[in-house]
Amino acid sequence: MNFTEAKIRSENLRKIIERHNHSYYVDANPVISDFEYDLLVKELETIEKKFPELQTADSPTQRTGNDINNEFVQIKHKYPMLSLGNTYSESDLNDFDQRIKKVTGDDFEYVCELKFDGISISLTYINGILQQAVTRGDGEKGDDVTANIRTIRNIPLKIYGDYPAEFEIRGEIFMPHLSFARLNKERTEEGEMQFANPRNATAGTIKLQNSSQVAKRGLDCFLYSLLGENLPHANHYDNLQEAKKWGFPISQNIQKCQTIKQVIDYINYWDEARKKLPYDTDGVVIKINNTAQQEELGFTAKSPRWAIAYKFKAEQAITKLLSIDFQVGRTGAITPVANLQPVQLAGTTVKRASLHNQEQINILDIRIDDMVIVEKGGEIIPKIVGVDKSHRTGNSKEFEYITHCPECGTKLEREESEAKHFCPNENGCRPQITGKIEHFISRKAMAIDGLGIETIELLHKNNLINNVADLYDLKKEQLLPLERIADKSAENIIKSIEDSKNAEFQRVLFAIGIRFVGETTAKKIVEKLRSIDEIMMANQEELLQIDEIGERIAQSIIKYFGSQKNQEIVQRLRNAGLQMEAKKTTDKISDKFKGLNFVVSGTFASYSRDELKQIIEQHGGKNVSAVSASTAYLIAGEKSGQTKIEKADKLKVKIIDENQFNELINK
Ligand SMILES: [Zn+2]
Known part of the structure; x- marks a missing residue:
C-alpha cells in the first residue's frame, strides 16, 4: 500500500x-x-x-489510549461548573416550586433527569470534533483529561448533523456495575485494595496517568446539558434531543413534567426502578426547561436558581453487631468482616458487612454489641457507616484489633503506606497456601480445570500439596484413597496438571502469584524480559524501565525472588517442565539494521518503547541502553533524556525522531 x-x-x-x-x-x-x-x-x-x-x-x-503519561494541565472553564442545591424532602421541592412561580408565573415546564453517581465532565466540540474534556475541579477551573476521556467508547470524537461551530456539552462519567465488579476482581487477583464503590473507581480511573489503562476499565457516560451560543432550540429538552441526533449519549429516562406533583411521581417511580439499572444513580435533577426563564431566574453565588437536585436516601438499617471475623487472603492481607443480627435492607437479608481495616473501626469507634448503621450503596457487600451510641451500655469496651494471624498465629505486620495488616507467614498459613494454589490453577493463569477449590482444600488437608510445585509431584495412586475422588476424576486431575506444562511463560509468571503482578503486568514484563532468569536477575532500575511498572511493583518482584523458598519453588516448576521463557516472536523482517546499535528514549505518538525496540530487532538491529561511540542512532521521542541527547551530540551520534525512523524502515 x-x-x-x-x-x-x-x-x-x-x-x-x-x-x-x-x-x-x-x-x-x-x-x-x-x-x-x-x-x-x-x-x-x-x-x-x-x-x-x-x-x-x-x-x-x-x-x-496511548502510553504517554499525561500531566494534567488546569483549564479555566468558559462557563463555571456550578453544583446544584440539594434536597432530601418533598416540602423542599414544594418551596422550590413556589420560588419559581414567583418569578415566572404559572407558565413553565420542568425537566426531570436521573442523577448519575460519577464524575462531572465538560466536553468542548469545535467544528464537530472533540477538542477538550475538563473535570469540574473547583468549578472555576478543572483538569484537562482529554486523552483519558477519548477512550470512553460512547463519547463521540466526531459528531454528525447540523451542530453549532463551537459548544460545550456536560455530563457524568461513571462505571457500570459490571465493569466495577470486573475491576475489583482483577485488583484482588493482583493483591491490590478494592475500590469502595463505582464512584471512587471512576474518580481513580479518570486521574490515571496512562490512557491505555483507562481504556480497559469500561467507563460509560451520559451527557445532560448543552452550553454555547447558537444552540438549536430555546429549551433544554429539545437541545438534548438534538444532541442525541448528533451522536451524543443522552439518557432515555428524561421526562418533561408540567407540575411539581408530576415531578414527585417521577422521583417515587425511580427511587424503586433505579435498583434495576446497571449503574448507580443517587437522585433526580429537576430543571426549568425554557432557556429564557432559566436566565430570568439566574444564579446564587454557588448554584443556579432554575435547578435543584433531589437526593435519594441511601438505604440504611440499624442492627446489632454480634462479632467481627478476620479473613486472611491469598496475599496474607487481613480483612475484618462484621457479623450482624440479620436485618432487611434494600430487599435482601443482610448478615455480614465489610469493615475494611483497623483505621475505619477506630474512626467510627465500633464495638461488639453496638447497634450499628448499615448502608447499601453500589457495593455488593453492605458497609457499616456509623454507630447509634445511645444504645450503648456502661460496660462496652473499645474494640481491640487482632495482633496475630487468626489462622496460623504469626504476629501481623503493617507497612507504613498500607491501611491493611498482613500475615507474613507466606508459606505456612493455610488460607495463603490454598489461596496461592487456587490462583495458580485459575483460568487466566495455568487453567488446570480438573482441580477445584474444594479438591485443593482436600489435598492440602491430606498433606499432599503445600505449594504450587507439589502439584507436579502428585500421583494418581495418592488421589484414589481420598473421599470424593473417583478413578476418572483422579485421571482428569493428573492429565490437566500435565497439560498445564504447555502454558506459555507469561501465564506461568502471572500464576506464581507475585503481589501486584497481574495478567497485564506479567505480559508487559515478558515483552521485555524474556525468561525467568532475566527477571530474577533484573535490578530495580531495569524493572522500572518496563512500561507500567512502578516502584511498588518492582520492589514486590525483587522481594518475591529474594525469598529462598520461592526460588526453590521456581526451580522445582522448571524441573517439572513448565515454560520458563517466552517463545521467540521476533521474526526477522529484514537485515536493514544489521550491525547497528540503537538507543530509544522518551515517549512516542504511535509506538510504545517496547514496540519500537521490537521493530529494530525485527530488522536485525540491536537495542542498547546507553549512548556510546558505537551507537548508530538515538531515537528521541517526547520527554527523552537530556543527558542522552547531549552525549549523542558530543559523540556525533545521529539523533532522529519517530518520523525519521519510519522513513528509515520504509526506505
Ligand atoms: Zn497466617
Missing part, C-alpha cells in the same frame, strides 16, 4: 467505523458484530502505524 492508497483507505475506514459507532450507540442497533468492528479498527491502526502522518485527533484508533 503506498501513501495515496493508505490515505484513501484510512479516510474510508474512519467513516465506516464512525457510522457503526452511531448505529451501535445512538440507534442501539448494531449492524456488524464486535469482532468485525474490531477488525476494522485494527486495519486502521495498522495503516496509521505505517503512516503516522495519516493519524487524526478524531480517529477511532484514539479510543485505545
Whole structure:
C-alpha cells in the first residue's frame, strides 16, 4: 500500500467505523458484530502505524489510549461548573416550586433527569470534533483529561448533523456495575485494595496517568446539558434531543413534567426502578426547561436558581453487631468482616458487612454489641457507616484489633503506606497456601480445570500439596484413597496438571502469584524480559524501565525472588517442565539494521518503547541502553533524556525522531 492508497483507505475506514459507532450507540442497533468492528479498527491502526502522518485527533484508533503519561494541565472553564442545591424532602421541592412561580408565573415546564453517581465532565466540540474534556475541579477551573476521556467508547470524537461551530456539552462519567465488579476482581487477583464503590473507581480511573489503562476499565457516560451560543432550540429538552441526533449519549429516562406533583411521581417511580439499572444513580435533577426563564431566574453565588437536585436516601438499617471475623487472603492481607443480627435492607437479608481495616473501626469507634448503621450503596457487600451510641451500655469496651494471624498465629505486620495488616507467614498459613494454589490453577493463569477449590482444600488437608510445585509431584495412586475422588476424576486431575506444562511463560509468571503482578503486568514484563532468569536477575532500575511498572511493583518482584523458598519453588516448576521463557516472536523482517546499535528514549505518538525496540530487532538491529561511540542512532521521542541527547551530540551520534525512523524502515 503506498501513501495515496493508505490515505484513501484510512479516510474510508474512519467513516465506516464512525457510522457503526452511531448505529451501535445512538440507534442501539448494531449492524456488524464486535469482532468485525474490531477488525476494522485494527486495519486502521495498522495503516496509521505505517503512516503516522495519516493519524487524526478524531480517529477511532484514539479510543485505545496511548502510553504517554499525561500531566494534567488546569483549564479555566468558559462557563463555571456550578453544583446544584440539594434536597432530601418533598416540602423542599414544594418551596422550590413556589420560588419559581414567583418569578415566572404559572407558565413553565420542568425537566426531570436521573442523577448519575460519577464524575462531572465538560466536553468542548469545535467544528464537530472533540477538542477538550475538563473535570469540574473547583468549578472555576478543572483538569484537562482529554486523552483519558477519548477512550470512553460512547463519547463521540466526531459528531454528525447540523451542530453549532463551537459548544460545550456536560455530563457524568461513571462505571457500570459490571465493569466495577470486573475491576475489583482483577485488583484482588493482583493483591491490590478494592475500590469502595463505582464512584471512587471512576474518580481513580479518570486521574490515571496512562490512557491505555483507562481504556480497559469500561467507563460509560451520559451527557445532560448543552452550553454555547447558537444552540438549536430555546429549551433544554429539545437541545438534548438534538444532541442525541448528533451522536451524543443522552439518557432515555428524561421526562418533561408540567407540575411539581408530576415531578414527585417521577422521583417515587425511580427511587424503586433505579435498583434495576446497571449503574448507580443517587437522585433526580429537576430543571426549568425554557432557556429564557432559566436566565430570568439566574444564579446564587454557588448554584443556579432554575435547578435543584433531589437526593435519594441511601438505604440504611440499624442492627446489632454480634462479632467481627478476620479473613486472611491469598496475599496474607487481613480483612475484618462484621457479623450482624440479620436485618432487611434494600430487599435482601443482610448478615455480614465489610469493615475494611483497623483505621475505619477506630474512626467510627465500633464495638461488639453496638447497634450499628448499615448502608447499601453500589457495593455488593453492605458497609457499616456509623454507630447509634445511645444504645450503648456502661460496660462496652473499645474494640481491640487482632495482633496475630487468626489462622496460623504469626504476629501481623503493617507497612507504613498500607491501611491493611498482613500475615507474613507466606508459606505456612493455610488460607495463603490454598489461596496461592487456587490462583495458580485459575483460568487466566495455568487453567488446570480438573482441580477445584474444594479438591485443593482436600489435598492440602491430606498433606499432599503445600505449594504450587507439589502439584507436579502428585500421583494418581495418592488421589484414589481420598473421599470424593473417583478413578476418572483422579485421571482428569493428573492429565490437566500435565497439560498445564504447555502454558506459555507469561501465564506461568502471572500464576506464581507475585503481589501486584497481574495478567497485564506479567505480559508487559515478558515483552521485555524474556525468561525467568532475566527477571530474577533484573535490578530495580531495569524493572522500572518496563512500561507500567512502578516502584511498588518492582520492589514486590525483587522481594518475591529474594525469598529462598520461592526460588526453590521456581526451580522445582522448571524441573517439572513448565515454560520458563517466552517463545521467540521476533521474526526477522529484514537485515536493514544489521550491525547497528540503537538507543530509544522518551515517549512516542504511535509506538510504545517496547514496540519500537521490537521493530529494530525485527530488522536485525540491536537495542542498547546507553549512548556510546558505537551507537548508530538515538531515537528521541517526547520527554527523552537530556543527558542522552547531549552525549549523542558530543559523540556525533545521529539523533532522529519517530518520523525519521519510519522513513528509515520504509526506505
Ligand atoms: Zn497466617
